[in-house]
Amino acid sequence: MNFSIMFDKEKCKGCTNCMKRCPTQAIRLIDGKAFINNLKCIHCGECIKVCPYNAYTPESIEWYEEMHFSSYKYKIAVLSTPLYGQFPKGTDICKVQNAVLKLGFDYVYDASWAAEMVSRAIKKKINEEKNIRPFISTNCPAAVRLIKNRYPSLMDNLILLKEPMVIAAMTAKERAKAKFNYKDEEIGVFYISPCPAKLLAVTDPVGDYVPYVDWVIPLNTIYGQIYKEIIKGDDKLCLYPSLNGLKWAVSGGQSESADLTNYIAVNGMENIIQILDEIENGNLSNVDFVETLACVQGCVGGTFNVINPFIAQSNINYVLSNTKDSELNEELEEFEGMYDEGIFKFKLNPDENPGKFSMKEAIIKREKIKEIYDVLPGLDCGSCGAPTCYAHAEDVYNNDSALYECVVLRASKKE
Amino acid sequence: MNEGFLKRYSFNIAANDFMSAGKGSSSIKNILKSMGIDATVIRKIAIVSYEAEMNIVIHSLGGELHCDLYDNKIIILSEDAGPGIEDLNLALTEGYSTAPESIRELGFGAGMGLPNMMKYSDDFKITTGRDGTVIKITFLM
Numbered sequence: 001m002n003f004s005i006m007f008d009k010e011k012c013k014g015c016t017n018c019m020k021r022c023p024t025q026a027i028r029l030i031d032g033k034a035f036i037n038n039l040k041c042i043h044c045g046e047c048i049k050v051c052p053y054n055a056y057t058p059e060s061i062e063w064y065e066e067m068h069f070s071s072y073k074y075k076i077a078v079l080s081t082p083l084y085g086q087f088p089k090g091t092d093i094c095k096v097q098n099a100v101l102k103l104g105f106d107y108v109y110d111a112s113w114a115a116e117m118v119s120r121a122i123k124k125k126i127n128e129e130k131n132i133r134p135f136i137s138t139n140c141p142a143a144v145r146l147i148k149n150r151y152p153s154l155m156d157n158l159i160l161l162k163e164p165m166v167i168a169a170m171t172a173k174e175r176a177k178a179k180f181n182y183k184d185e186e187i188g189v190f191y192i193s194p195c196p197a198k199l200l201a202v203t204d205p206v207g208d209y210v211p212y213v214d215w216v217i218p219l220n221t222i223y224g225q226i227y228k229e230i231i232k233g234d235d236k237l238c239l240y241p242s243l244n245g246l247k248w249a250v251s252g253g254q255s256e257s258a259d260l261t262n263y264i265a266v267n268g269m270e271n272i273i274q275i276l277d278e279i280e281n282g283n284l285s286n287v288d289f290v291e292t293l294a295c296v297q298g299c300v301g302g303t304f305n306v307i308n309p310f311i312a313q314s315n316i317n318y319v320l321s322n323t324k325d326s327e328l329n330e331e332l333e334e335f336e337g338m339y340d341e342g343i344f345k346f347k348l349n350p351d352e353n354p355g356k357f358s359m360k361e362a363i364i365k366r367e368k369i370k371e372i373y374d375v376l377p378g379l380d381c382g383s384c385g386a387p388t389c390y391a392h393a394e395d396v397y398n399n400d401s402a403l404y405e406c407v408v409l410r411a412s413k414k415e
Numbered sequence: 416m417n418e419g420f421l422k423r424y425s426f427n428i429a430a431n432d433f434m435s436a437g438k439g440s441s442s443i444k445n446i447l448k449s450m451g452i453d454a455t456v457i458r459k460i461a462i463v464s465y466e467a468e469m470n471i472v473i474h475s476l477g478g479e480l481h482c483d484l485y486d487n488k489i490i491i492l493s494e495d496a497g498p499g500i501e502d503l504n505l506a507l508t509e510g511y512s513t514a515p516e517s518i519r520e521l522g523f524g525a526g527m528g529l530p531n532m533m534k535y536s537d538d539f540k541i542t543t544g545r546d547g548t549v550i551k552i553t554f555l556m
Contacts, residue, residue, distance in 0.1 A: 150448075153458035277441065282462035282531070354451070359486055359556070362450040363422045 009033050011055040016382035018047035023269045024149050029385035042145035043197040044294045045303030058218040067104055072188035076172045077105040081112055082194045082249035082299045084319050085312035094238035099229030112245030114168035117335050119258040121161050121344040126288050134287040135159040142197035142294035144206055151276045161344050165191055169212035171331055190215045194302025207346035218304040240326035249316045251298030254291050265291040267298050369397045377408040419486035428468055430477040439480045440464035456554055459535040463552050466528045467493035493550040500543040
């Protein structure tokens with residue numbers, strides 16, 4: 001179901017760019033072509049961004065069929081906060097909403113309201129639970145999975161609040177159910193996504209919650225259609241966004257809209273890794289909240305966005321300063337009740353049992369890998385098909401690769 | 416005494432070298448992660464070994480950080496070449512710091528070092544004298 005990242009073997013030249021960029025070392029080159037290990041992939045989209053040959057592309061034919069030929073009686077599009085930044089500066093946000101509606105939806109819901117509610121929940125939780133510092137945001141599914149994969153000890157620091165996408169989808173769906181008496185399965189919720197990680201958040205959530213989103217549509221696959229409708233310029237419908245919630249599009253926006261003062265907003269995979277290291281060392285326990293966003297500048301830098309992240313940020317700022325701030329939305333009035341009911345919070349799904357640990361065996365394994373590693377040249381060139389010499393040593397130990405896949409070793413053997 | 420001892424990893428720590436500060440404890444952390452040690456234990460060891468390393472960098476004439484692996488425990492051993500802690504009881508008090516102002520301005524030396532180490536460990540032993548300070552911190556598995 002949903003979209004998937006299609007990989008075109010013909011386009012792949014085996015250049016090692018994606019493999020070396022992958023933050024979880026999930027990519028190997030096999031017979032000169034990239035291969036992603038789905039168990040390790042966190043859907044951050046770095047490989048898609050870095051590939052010089054466009055070998056990775058999102059395909060989403062199924063949702064399109066689902067939309068036009070399905071049995072849904074009511075179709076809702078949820079707009080992500082960075083969407084308004086994807087069109088020329090000054091584009092009327094009402095036109096954007098109408099353009100999306102015209103693609104065949106019955107209703108458009110702006111996620112900024114949900115974002116503002118989650119901001120309030122962040123502030124409340126930080127004030128209520130002072131024993132955990134810093135709290136780490138759970139908005140970016142790629143960052144959360146990076147933590148799960150490489151910094152499992154920091155799972156306790158996650159703030160465990162549902163992301164605006166989920167709250168928006170839930171609110172829109174419940175509202176349609178109440179208004180039109182539709183059943184759950186008669187309503188389709190489509191999220192127009194700036195990033196591939198949101199798909200993972202829908203199909204495989206880290207927590208015990210229902211994602212409410214039925215389909216995730218990569219923005220770039222429908223960008224052209226939205227653009228054409230904007231040019232036609234029909235603006236009958238207009239739902240004002242929460243300007244406070246819209247700030248979530250840009251790194252730092254979660255904290256700003258939650259009115260926090262003692263926070264760190266970090267974006268881009270390499271930067272996140274450095275900050276997570278600091279937290280693990282116990283250095284940031286005097287900070288309330290850390291916003292970790294996988295993409296440069298935050299969600300405006302999402303892989304499926306079309307506009308350069310810095311330009312998109314400027315466009316969002318333009319919307320923020322040129323849009324009339326609207327009256328309080330009805331959901332916001334219900335915030336306190338929803339929070340007390342526990343609608344925003346979630347619990348992590350339990351981990352699989354890792355089995356019995358033996359220090360002796362762990363040391364033997366490490367020493368064997370070290371022995372292999374010591375033979376390798378330490379160039380981390382990637383020619384063997386693994387991102388680093390150490391990763392190659394691990395692959396050899398696990399019988400996933402052979403020592404002499406190393407071109408340097410092979411050359412010296414001939415001499 | 417050394418029953419169940421399996422393996423030692425050692426790192427030289429230079430005094431006043433703030434560019435490399437943290438690399439020793441970071442290596443220990445990565446070794447333990449690659450071995451599949453329980454995440455909660457790694458978290459404690461990361462905090463304690465980082466504090467120990469920073470103490471060597473800031474307060475001592477240089478030293479070594481060791482990570483000793485046993486069947487059912489891990490010991491972090493910090494050894495430096497002096498000049499020793501003048502008032503040990505005071506250094507074990509939360510909030511107390513002997514770090515000079517210039518170093519505190521860099522964000523180091525908030526004075527939580529030793530009490531923090533005690534808090535996160537299962538056993539904490541310290542001896543100090545003019546020739547150096549030895550801290551032995553034990554984590555049970």
